[in-house]
Amino acid sequence: MKKLYHGGKILTMEDRMPAEAVLTDGAKVIGVGKKEELLRMAPDAEPVDLDGKTMLPGFIDAHSHFTQVAMGFLQVSLDGAGSVEEIHNRILEFIQREKIRPGSWVQARDYDHNLLPDGKHLTVDEIESLAPEHALVIQHKSGHSGLMNRMALRHVGITTDTESPEGGYIGKDTKGLTGYLEENAYFDAAKKVPMPGPEELLHAYEMAQEQYASFGITTIQEGMLVDEMLPLYQLLLNARILKLDLAVYPDKETLAAAEQQIGMYGTGYHSHVRIGGIKIFLDGSPQGRTAWMTEPYQGDEDYRGYGTMTDMEVLDALREAGKRKVQIIAHCNGDAAAEQFLNCLETAEQEYPVLRTLRPVIIHGQFMRPDQMLKARDLGAVVSFFTAHTWYWGDVHVQNFGLERASRISAAASALACGLPFTFHQDAPVILPDMLETIWCAVNRRTKNGIILGADQRISVWEALKAVTVNAAYQYFEEDQKGSIAPGKRADFVILSENPLEVPKDRIRKIRVLETIKDGESIFCQGH
Structure with missing residues (x-):
């Protein structure tokens, strides 16, 4: 099915001059230029009137953690929490809402000690007070540290005799463990937290994909694949639910196994997934x-x-x-x-x-x-x-x-x-x-x-736009397929409520993503 996009401001990112129209055939762009000329190329093309809105190439995520984004939908967010009381109330509400049984794991995210009155991490007693009947793990908003209560520490095998790993730190004081884990100490412990069930995981992956698409993103990243995550990827690949392209970066030790499961490096996307x-x-x-x-x-x-x-x-x-x-x-x-x-x-x-x-x-x-x-x-x-x-x-x-x-x-x-x-x-x-x-x-x-x-x-706004389109495609070795709107490239687009090059710089973050198009198909639509 051919489509002719017109009637808006089309920023191709090939140059600063907006295009009048774009012609696509399925997943590919086949023409960019004057509307009349493209109509002669494809008189039967379905017209898509942008109604004055702005279209750009789909945004490209240069680094994120897709699975962690998905897991976030199964955890309680502490984003913006500025007191122990607020943290406690959010965790308690989550436990009650999800009917989490005593002795089970509770996972929280987005904790930021910088927002607490004294700017210090929670004490061991404060951590214990949050969920005394559950194994509690709280990830810092940086993703590089976290907190665990005593039940969680026992489950992952950390005791007062456990030494801090190279490149990490296990918090201790004169009374014993403080519950604070940093860098490799936290990463090692987090790997031992049980995974959710298959149905929960797939639903979380779908929600994560929808979130990326709602921000106009058409290519995403798994920024650190470790061995423990391979079963999740087998589940994801078998379900064939991905619409966005996903570049996966395993650690050195997991690369060979990941290639066996996903496909060899350099062989392109398989069900929208490739090794990056x-x-x-x-x-x-x-x-x-x-x-x-x-x-x-x-x-x-x-x-x-x-x-x-x-x-x-x-x-x-x-x-x-x-x-x-x-x-x-x-x-x-x-x-x-x-x-x-x-x-x-x-x-x-x-x-x-x-x-x-x-x-x-x-x-x-x-x-x-x-x-x-x-x-x-x-x-x-x-x-x-x-x-x-x-x-x-x-x-x-x-x-x-x-x-x-x-x-x-x-x-x-x-x-x-x-x-x-x-x-x-x-x-x-x-x-x-x-x-x-x-x-x-x-x-x-x-x-x-x-x-x-x-x-x-x-x-400039132009250079900033390049950083999430043209330059990001270059980072991925995909500049011949993505990053700009040109004949032969993917029909990956984002439609915005306003033109970032024309609004006052202070208003750019108020621009809305109205629609995200991947390979010629609409995968998110807020309404024009």
């Missing part, structure tokens, strides 16, 4: 004070955060990527983590020059310095910024790093100036995968307290 490469992570989060920095955190002369991998482990992962000729993406928030990755990448590229062509991605790159950006560019890397940090935790970063360092977070203007390719992401479920809000953050860089965090790092 290998994922590693080298440090924690700046808002959780675990990002690995070269200079100390403000107010603590001896603390710089810490790395989660040794140089040899990073090199082993890069060598595996070079040997297998697969892309690697590396979580690096602090500049010390970025330094470690770039030094190891430089060494690995001497052994495997192909790595330079595989577009290695620095995920977050929050505190990358100008010299590191130049080095990343020269090594063929891409950086994907979590630029919405300026809004969500900008004021926390000022406290943790001082205004000067905080103002350099997600330095997109510096990357643009030096020619380092960059994309934007939301690291969902850390925050919602709201692309328009992210664009708003990139062009305004305002904190919740009204501070302009690095005015010199603001970029």
Whole structure:
């Protein structure tokens, strides 16, 4: 079925000049140009009147965690909770609503200690008071730490004698375990929490997919696939419920098994899923004070955060990527983590020059310095910024790093100036995968307290749009299929209530996604 889109502002992202019309045939774009000319090409095409609205290529999620987004629909959200009482009430309401039996697991998400009156984590007694008859696990909003009550700690095998793992921390004081787990300690424990049943999981995956689509996203990511998640993917593949394209990044140890289940790297999508490469992570989060920095955190002369991998482990992962000729993406928030990755990448590229062509991605790159950006560019890397940090935790970063360092977070203007390719992401479920809000953050860089965090790092709306379309397609090696509206590319579109290039910059995040179209089919429609 051919369709002719017209009557609106069509931003193809090929250039700044809007197109008058777009002609599609099923899943492909076959023409872009004047309406009359395209009508002559396909006089029987179904007309789609945009009624003055704005159409762009579908947004591309450069980094998130699809399964964690799905799991979030089965957990209680503590987003915005600013007191122990509010946290307790939400958990109690969830237990009662879901009729969770005593002794069973209760999972909570979006907890942020920065919102509590003293800015400190809950004490062990406070954690115990929240759900004394259940095994309770609470994930920090950063995704890099969490809390467990005593019942949960027993179930995952953590005792006062358990030593903190390399690149992680188990909280203890003179009385014993505090319930706080950080980085690898938290990740290891979280793997032991029982999974929900198949029906619950599939429903959660469907809801997660709908959420991404509601924000105009047509390609999404599984940003860290570990061995324990493989049964979930077998379930997902067998159900064939995906409409969005999903790029999956296993860790090094899971890659071979994932390829057997999903398909070999480089063979494209199978039921909308493909292997994207290998994922590693080298440090924690700046808002959780675990990002690995070269200079100390403000107010603590001896603390710089810490790395989660040794140089040899990073090199082993890069060598595996070079040997297998697969892309690697590396979580690096602090500049010390970025330094470690770039030094190891430089060494690995001497052994495997192909790595330079595989577009290695620095995920977050929050505190990358100008010299590191130049080095990343020269090594063929891409950086994907979590630029919405300026809004969500900008004021926390000022406290943790001082205004000067905080103002350099997600330095997109510096990357643009030096020619380092960059994309934007939301690291969902850390925050919602709201692309328009992210664009708003990139062009305004305002904190919740009204501070302009690095005015010199603001970029134009056009460049911000490229970061979630053209550039993101490049990151995925899909620039010949996605990222812009052009003949031969996928018919992946988002229709917006207003044109981001024309509204005042302060209003960009108020623009509504009206419809999301994947491969020529409408998968989300709010109504025009």
